[in-house]
Amino acid sequence: NAGVMQNPRHLVRRRGQEARLRCSPMKGHSHVYWYRQLPEEGLKFMVYLQKENIIDESGMPKERFSAEFPKEGPSILRIQQVVRGDSAAYFCASSPDRAGYGYTFGSGTRLTVV
């Protein structure tokens, strides 16, 4: 029973390129959360999704960032026209229900913008 799978583990993008981060939740988990950890800072909530629905995107920057969790396949966090300030570790977590029991984190994607 694989845990939360994130890929790639490391991603390097030049300024202006697009970054796509993928997250496959644990089997049986239908709730997905994305968090960002900037260098030397704590984790911050970005977005909460269920299958085909964005439930809460209050932590997402207004521009260039989007997320989806399609009926089939992994959840995708997409960053368009990346800038140096987007360099961070992006973590995905999943849970089986709204109560949060079984909350499980992935290993993260470390994005470096050069």
Add this chain to the structure above:
Amino acid sequence: KNEVEQSPQNLTAQEGEFITINCSYSVGISALHWLQQHPGGGIVSLFMLSSGKKKHGRLIATINIQEKHSSLHITASHPRDSAVYICAVSDSGSEKLVFGKGMKLTVNP
């Protein structure tokens, strides 16, 4: 003021010592999580608490809802316990987590 405060920010201990990490929060919560993060590594969920006390191996987590405070205790600490320990809370009515800044623990042999 952060919604979740952890203390101390850094701690160095000798192997075998009893360690306590504190977390205070200012919002109403549905649950509190203790997480562990190794350098360059992923995040492991240690405990999820809504009341009382939980124990797993050498780790014990307690929460006092009235005082809005939680502690994570490590008994007989070991160098492999060296990591950042993060406290996070679920806001009442929301599933997203709000995190403390973490406490970096170093256990020397």
